[in-house]
Amino acid sequence: MKLSQREINDVVILEPKGKIMGGPDATLLHDKLHELIKDGKKKVIVDLAKVDWMNSTGLGILISGLTTMRNNGGELKLANVTDKIESLLTITKLITVFENYDSLEEALNSFKT
Amino acid sequence: MPKVIKEPGKIIIPSDVAYLQMLDEFLEETLRGFGVSESDIADIAISVTELANNAIIHGNKENPEKVVDIRIKLINGAVEIIVSDEGKGFDTLALPDPLTEENLFKENGRGIFIVRSLMDKVDIKIRKDNGTVIKLVKKIKRVHK
Ligand SMILES: Nc1ncnc2c1ncn2[C@@H]1O[C@H](COP(=O)(O)OP(=O)(O)OP(=O)(O)O)[C@@H](O)[C@H]1O
Ligand SMILES: [Mg+2]
Numbered sequence: 001m002k003l004s005q006r007e008i009n010d011v012v013i014l015e016p017k018g019k020i021m022g023g024p025d026a027t028l029l030h031d032k033l034h035e036l037i038k039d040g041k042k043k044v045i046v047d048l049a050k051v052d053w054m055n056s057t058g059l060g061i062l063i064s065g066l067t068t069m070r071n072n073g074g075e076l077k078l079a080n081v082t083d084k085i086e087s088l089l090t091i092t093k094l095i096t097v098f099e100n101y102d103s104l105e106e107a108l109n110s111f112k113t
Numbered sequence: 114m115p116k117v118i119k120e121p122g123k124i125i126i127p128s129d130v131a132y133l134q135m136l137d138e139f140l141e142e143t144l145r146g147f148g149v150s151e152s153d154i155a156d157i158a159i160s161v162t163e164l165a166n167n168a169i170i171h172g173n174k175e176n177p178e179k180v181v182d183i184r185i186k187l188i189n190g191a192v193e194i195i196v197s198d199e200g201k202g203f204d205t206l207a208l209p210d211p212l213t214e215e216n217l218f219k220e221n222g223r224g225i226f227i228v229r230s231l232m233d234k235v236d237i238k239i240r241k242d243n244g245t246v247i248k249l250v251k252k253i254k255r256v257h258k
Contacts, residue, residue, distance in 0.1 A: 019137065021133050021137060021158075021166075022133050024130070052155065055159045055162050056221070056223040056227055057166060059223055067218055084152075088159075088227065091226075091230045092226070097218070
């Protein structure tokens with residue numbers, strides 16, 4: 001997995017690419033999410049368009065990022081969830097927990113109100 | 114630290130999550146060779162990296178002298194994978210349900226649940242003082258090559 005980051009207005013967009021399976025680069029995503037909170041960032045979108053799949057390590061990172069964000073008055077949203085990941089979110093019921101959008105644009109707009 | 118052993122249908126890795134990437138490459142290469150569809154390859158790679166994470170972290174406790182052994186073969190239209198570690202095992206009946214309200218927001222505890230939903234058969238054997246052996250079976254749709 002590779003991780004890139006950009007910012008549009010006050011929204012941080014994280015774009016992991018590849019597979020989130022555990023190991024050093026999963027730690028990178030985990031640490032990044034927690035670093036954003038420390039930097040006072042409260043609006044985060046994880047764009048999953050380029051993630052082939054993830055296992056429970058990836059799901060754990062997303063849920064811990066979400067919880068930490070919410071505990072600090074922020075929000076983490078998902079965009080472009082691919083079929084494989086959507087079915088994992090469904091079987092684990094995490095689909096009910098995350099706000100997720102079919103495009104980055106819709107996710108960005110949802111932060112505007 | 115033991116070295117990686119890689120042969121057709123077999124890979125043995127030291128107990129370090131840094132080797133997961135190599136395991137995934139081995140799985141993809143082997144499964145493509147079997148003619149398995151991309152969707153089934155993903156389900157199998159998700160499940161096997163799940164079990165390898167468990168074997169490395171919970172089983173072998175990241176002891177670099179201990180290894181995780183992964184075998185994979187194609188029989189009767191199904192892929193069979195066996196993942197073994199050298200740990201102390203666990204109580205498979207005592208696993209918490211990751212779907213309850215109190216567990217839903219937890220960072221961990223979904224691995225085996227996911228494997229059970231993606232695979233057709235999951236058979237867990239705890240060998241006393243001799244590690245955990247988990248056999249997975251996934252019926253596959255083969256693609257023409
Ligand atoms: N190979 C193993 N050896 C010893 N204990 C294991 C092994 N595999 C699983 N366990 C035990 O079973 C529990 C559940 O495993 P599972 O993969 O479902 O969740 P997890 O590893 O705790 O979290 P997650 O996989 O969601 O990150 C583990 O916490 C561990 O106690
Ligand atoms: Mg696990």
